[in-house]
Amino acid sequence: MRIGFAGLGVMGGPMARHLVAAGHEVAGYNRSPDKARAWASAHGGRFTATVAEAATDADLFILCVGNDEDVREVVTAALPVLKAGAVIVDHTTTSARIAREMDALCSTAGVAFLDAPVSGGQAGAENGQLSVMAGGAAAALETARPAVMAYSKAIQHMGPSGSGQLTKMVNQIAIAGVVQGLAEAVHFARAAGLDTDAAYDAVSKGAAQSWQMDNRWKTAAAGQFEFGFAVDWMRKDLGLVLDEARDNGAVLSMTALVDQFYAEVQAMGGQRWDTSSLKARLRP
Secondary structure, three states, rough: OEEEEEEEOOHHHHHHHHHHHHOOOEEOOOOOOHHHHHHHHHHHHHEOOOOHHOOOOOOEEEEOOHHHHHOOOOOOHHHHHOOOEEEEOOOOOOOHHHHHHHHHHHOOOOOEEEEEEEEEHHHHHHOEEEEEEEEEEEEHHHHHHHHHHHHEEEEEEOOOHHHHHHHHHHHHHHHHHHHHHHHHHHHHHOOOOOHHHHHHHOOOOOOOOHHHHHHHHHHHHHHOOOOOOOOHHHHHHHHHHHHHHHHHHOOOOOHHHHHHHHHHHHHHOOOOHHHHHHHOOOOO
């Protein structure tokens, strides 16, 4: 397929690389031209200096940018040059509101819009093992699916526009609780005088096992947080969750509390630390 890709950061860069490796013709754009130029040189994609250049005559236009306003700006720039019948796939984590707004805008131009946030983090992007939760027309998803599978292990259609973003909110709610539990478990093990490696071996084979435990227990115990999904990003996501909950009436007491704990981590200077840095609030 002829694919335009906007946003070649820690997630988008590897995702676009997998598309090139799968044989697609990929035109890459990034707000920082040097990053887009380096990506194209390293992976065989085509460098473009503008969104419009990346989107021109594309069958598929994929974006992985920062927030609602970024999505609005990129989609608005891409729409005039996309061919009729093209599909836009937005992997940015945003509000459900902007997803519905972009879907309505795209439909007037004869273009399909999918809100398709991902889970799996940088490692999932690098290894082509992301989980995708998609909202929008099922037919549009089937058109995009072969390309999106280049960097995914699972794609789930969740329903109409906005449903993908709402599902990503479910994901972030669950992660917030698990990571706080992990932080307190490591903290308790240390306070009790246990060997944290031995404690991990004892509990990680039973009902307490999780991806977070398997991948973050030992680094959290060692106070290592300079990697992974940044606290700033998690606070952005939890802000979207809490905004949506105020509209739909969901009671998210734990999520609101963990959001405030992340605010404390930010105040400690941990804006770019991994989300497991909730442990840094606790001593020992």
